[in-house]
Amino acid sequence: MNLRRFSLIAVPYGWLLLLFLVPFLIVFKISLSDVALSIPPYTPTLELSEGWAGFRDFLSQLDFENFKFLATDDLYWKSYLSSVQIALISTTICLLIGFPIAYGMANAPKEWQPTLMLLVILPFWTSFLIRVYSLIGILSQEGMLNQFLMWIGIINEPLTILNTNIAVYIGIVYTYVPFMILPIYATLIKLDGSLLEAAEDLGCSRTEAFWRITVPLSKAGIIAGCFLVFIPALGEFVIPSLLGGSDTLMIGKVLYEEFFSNRDWPVAGAVAVILLLILIIPIVLYQRNEQKMMEADT
Amino acid sequence: MPQTAFEPWNDPAAKPLIQFRNVSKRFGDFTAIDDLSIDIFEREFFALLGPSGCGKTTMMRMLAGFETPTSGTIMLDGQDISPIPPNKRSVNMMFQSYALFPHLTVYENIAFGLRRSKMPKDEIDARVKQMLKLVQIEKFGARKPEQISGGQRQRVALARALAKGPKLLLLDEPLSALDKKLRQDTQFELMDIQEKTGTTFVVVTHDQEEAMTVASRVAVMDHGKLKQVDTPDRIYEAPNSTYVADFIGDVNIIEGYATNQGDTVSIAWSEGNSPIIGTPSKPIADGKVSFAIRPEKIAISAERPTDRNNIVHGKVLDIAYLGNLSTYHVALPDGTIIKAQTANSRRRSSRPFTWDDEVWLSWTDTAGIVLES
Numbered sequence: 001m002n003l004r005r006f007s008l009i010a011v012p013y014g015w016l017l018l019l020f021l022v023p024f025l026i027v028f029k030i031s032l033s034d035v036a037l038s039i040p041p042y043t044p045t046l047e048l049s050e051g052w053a054g055f056r057d058f059l060s061q062l063d064f065e066n067f068k069f070l071a072t073d074d075l076y077w078k079s080y081l082s083s084v085q086i087a088l089i090s091t092t093i094c095l096l097i098g099f100p101i102a103y104g105m106a107n108a109p110k111e112w113q114p115t116l117m118l119l120v121i122l123p124f125w126t127s128f129l130i131r132v133y134s135l136i137g138i139l140s141q142e143g144m145l146n147q148f149l150m151w152i153g154i155i156n157e158p159l160t161i162l163n164t165n166i167a168v169y170i171g172i173v174y175t176y177v178p179f180m181i182l183p184i185y186a187t188l189i190k191l192d193g194s195l196l197e198a199a200e201d202l203g204c205s206r207t208e209a210f211w212r213i214t215v216p217l218s219k220a221g222i223i224a225g226c227f228l229v230f231i232p233a234l235g236e237f238v239i240p241s242l243l244g245g246s247d248t249l250m251i252g253k254v255l256y257e258e259f260f261s262n263r264d265w266p267v268a269g270a271v272a273v274i275l276l277l278i279l280i281i282p283i284v285l286y287q288r289n290e291q292k293m294m295e296a297d298t
Numbered sequence: 299m300p301q302t303a304f305e306p307w308n309d310p311a312a313k314p315l316i317q318f319r320n321v322s323k324r325f326g327d328f329t330a331i332d333d334l335s336i337d338i339f340e341r342e343f344f345a346l347l348g349p350s351g352c353g354k355t356t357m358m359r360m361l362a363g364f365e366t367p368t369s370g371t372i373m374l375d376g377q378d379i380s381p382i383p384p385n386k387r388s389v390n391m392m393f394q395s396y397a398l399f400p401h402l403t404v405y406e407n408i409a410f411g412l413r414r415s416k417m418p419k420d421e422i423d424a425r426v427k428q429m430l431k432l433v434q435i436e437k438f439g440a441r442k443p444e445q446i447s448g449g450q451r452q453r454v455a456l457a458r459a460l461a462k463g464p465k466l467l468l469l470d471e472p473l474s475a476l477d478k479k480l481r482q483d484t485q486f487e488l489m490d491i492q493e494k495t496g497t498t499f500v501v502v503t504h505d506q507e508e509a510m511t512v513a514s515r516v517a518v519m520d521h522g523k524l525k526q527v528d529t530p531d532r533i534y535e536a537p538n539s540t541y542v543a544d545f546i547g548d549v550n551i552i553e554g555y556a557t558n559q560g561d562t563v564s565i566a567w568s569e570g571n572s573p574i575i576g577t578p579s580k581p582i583a584d585g586k587v588s589f590a591i592r593p594e595k596i597a598i599s600a601e602r603p604t605d606r607n608n609i610v611h612g613k614v615l616d617i618a619y620l621g622n623l624s625t626y627h628v629a630l631p632d633g634t635i636i637k638a639q640t641a642n643s644r645r646r647s648s649r650p651f652t653w654d655d656e657v658w659l660s661w662t663d664t665a666g667i668v669l670e671s
Binding site: 198202219 | 389397458
């Protein structure tokens with residue numbers, strides 16, 4: 001056995017095992033437990049002192065009750081659906097905003113590009129929570145947005161934006177649009193300008209050349225950007241709880257409430273396991289796209 | 299019946315396909331093309347030759363439509379093409395980087411231009427197959443550009459540019475990315491394809507050998523101006539300036555003072571050496587001149603030759619053995635170094651001359667070119 005190779009591979013696998021698989025198994029175990037008034041707030045717990053019999057006893061008390069419960073109460077599947085919907089719409093809006101920004105950056109004069117890049121990354125220098133809180137200040141009834149719109153005379157009465165799904169969309173798009181811009185910019189900057197000239201030379205108009213050359217060649221960046229927005233947006237919890245209303249259903253919020261407000265760890269665990277299963281599909285697709293991109297580069 | 303030579307530029311009745319009329323192009327303060335006029339005829343294989351930054355690429359980009367002249371007009375087939383965008387011109391270009399679309403197959407790359415026209419589908423297929431055959435890459439139609447070699451990519455780029463049957467094909471440094479052997483083979487193939495399709499080719503290159511091999515006429519450019527436009531043999535044997543003489547091939551340039559003596563001139567060039575006798579191609583005034591002579595026109599011998607007027611004596615300083623040729627660098631007593639070249643027509647175990655040998659260099663009265671300096 002090649003020890004050097006083994007130890008090289010062992011590092012990422014060890015990392016994943018320790019920081020992903022073990023916590024997941026703990027959560028999965030909790031999801032199979034029953035809620036209890038104790039510390040920790042579920043039962044059974046594994047008593048190693050009782051030996052093999054204790055372990056068999058422990059296993060026999062685990063069941064899929066919580067998963068069955070998730071299927072019976074429509075709050076949960078509605079939350080999952082609504083999360084997927086909000087994440088999809090936010091991803092689309094991010095793409096519609098992010099692509100033109102990335103395109104503009106890639107075509108800006110060379111000396112401007114580092115500055116533009118900095119401007120995209122700059123918001124990350126402030127805490128995410130602080131940025132979401134300042135959005136509350138902007139979007140509220142007496143907030144800057146309403147004052148501005150009334151000042152220029154577009155509206156007479158302040159709009160109700162805060163505590164609606166619109167505020168959630170604004171929050172998610174604002175937070176995640178850099179994750180869309182950066183991978184698209186990275187593919188556009190590599191695009192050889194002579195390809196567009198060749199397309200024009202062969203009879204394309206500028207617009208046609210954009211759709212036939214620029215868009216297909218930035219596909220990998222678009223896909224990467226969409227997953228980078230979609231995956232965290234799906235499980236997003238801070239933005240819907242701070243900006244959304246009581247009718248904003250997102251699975252991250254449900255998960256938080258089950259865990260902290262209801263102190264029902266087993267149900268929260270079940271919600272988390274299902275959320276992960278939903279996320280595995282886009283994550284695998286994203287990985288495959290990344291791999292393709294890397295192969296195309298070599 | 300003897301075949302008449304193809305030289306429409308000597309026929310006053312011939313109508314040029316492309317006419318540059320006092321064309322200038324400025325980028326800010328920089329003048330890329332300076333008041334340039336030229337005619338290029340149908341079916342010509344025309345080479346724009348010059349060092350980088352001489353304006354040759356700008357001329358090509360103006361023909362393609364990617365740049366517009368600052369002043370002057372460019373006519374294609376009697377029509378001013380300045381207002382026509384590149385996608386509406388019957389001009390296609392083969393890019394230096396080839397600019398093949400990486401996401402499309404070889405077949406789709408060639409079909410790209412045809413699909414933009416209103417050509418019916420089955421005709422497109424026939425045309426693409428014809429082009430694949432023309433450049434001999436029938437087997438690679440289904441591959442992506444990254445899956446074929448550099449030489450094959452070059453062929454795809456050529457096929458794609460020719461597919462629409464343009465009036466004019468522009469080639470930007472078409473062979474610069476190929477290695478030397480492949481480049482030479484491809485040069486002949488390029489000439490063959492040009493003849494078969496009857497398309498007018500304008501090629502931009504900094505490689506003089508390439509220009510001389512493929513072109514029917516060569517334009518030597520420098521600083522946005524045309525230095526000389528002529529057939530390759532005229533450019534080589536009768537350059538009109540020391541710039542052209544120096545740019546094309548190897549040359550010895552000797553400065554001196556000319557005195558007319560009937561048909562010939564006597565050029566005093568160095569104390570202790572007898573004057574050079576040269577034959578100017580057109581009358582030249584007495585005074586400062588440059589005498590340019592190609593190394594292969596200079597004979598090298600161990601004994602003093604008796605049948606020639608121009609004889610100098612020197613010592614072999616360096617020998618460059620090129621296989622087919624050997625170039626001798628001979629230092630004269632006054633320090634001047636003259637290059638002489640001999641063909642290695644026989645296999646020899648030892649060279650006739652070696653370092654530090656005393657040799658005689660000689661050339662005839664008509665071997666060199668007398669240029670005003």
